[in-house]
Amino acid sequence: MNDLNEAHQPDVDGEVLDKIADVLLTLSEVSVGIYRKLETDLPASHPVGALFQGVNEMIDAIEREKTLNAEFRRELEEKLETIERQRSSIRELSTPIIEIWDRILCLPIVGVMDTTRSTEMTDALLKAVVERSARCAIIDITGIDVMDTGTADHFIRMAKSVQLLGAECILTGINPHIARTVVEMGVTLTGITTHRSLRTALQRYIARSAR
């Protein structure tokens, strides 16, 4: 039995065992995010020296990777945030112009009507009236809760421009608050037909055209 024991006893220097313990300790620290490098007096030509150098290089590489990773994650989060903000904003922006019947345009508006939007909308509508040779433009403002008098004024001018272009302009969905705003302005909506709903406006217009 003694012979066996002796045969299986590893013939290793105690100091080398210490060094291996260092390496194992360092590697376990790396696994919890601590990047402490190994120190030794041994040259790289010495096997243990070479091992230490190898381990240190590996630690450098891992640390670099981790930093890069964190940067990528940050960038990704920023991008996702932007997408979310854009999605919310798209809802506020869209003003579709739909040709719902032969040369009848419909402009359903939802949301906030400020000066920038009303100008952009006017441009888009007048352009569409010309390009599609529209005979009627129905502007539905059911989705607008309030309008400033300045904006309402701009709106009315837009409706008159549509008429000047030879098309009829119908406003639908005016709520009581906006009606008061327009009356407050003291302006008359001559030549601009208004209806309570888009549906009524369409029915009347199509019926009239059929005659």
Place this chain on the structure above:
Amino acid sequence: MTKVKDSGPPGSERHLIRDDLDVFEARRAVRRRAQELGFALQAREELVIVVSELGSNILKYGIKGDITIEVVTDERRGVGIHLVAHDIGPPIENLKMALTDGYSDRGPIDPLELRKRKGFGGGLGAVVRLTDSFEYQPGTGEKRLSVVRYLRKPKSSGVR
């Protein structure tokens, strides 16, 4: 890239205005605050228009700026929302003209010209009409527009 910084007294939100998206964010924020305070739908949406006009002016003329939203209480008027639009752009040369609709910095706007612009210069007119107090505070290399809208209308006939 922080959206909102609580840099003022508690309850005040400062929104950096760098692009359209920031303006939409500020609009949503004022709508939320107004709802918390109990403003009616119309009043809430009017405040949104005010923020929208202030915000687009910052983008158009302000170079860089921000909008602060906070709740204030006046002993006579009661509770209200205070908005401060701050930017580092040039001062408003002729305030009276800027507040008159259909005007820009160069005099009455030709209707054809109006259509080429992104706004028709009526923004500040709306801001004044839709708020209860308006104050222009010029500074060195910066300016502030400070407006307040109170929850309750004055007891008089209400025509401003």
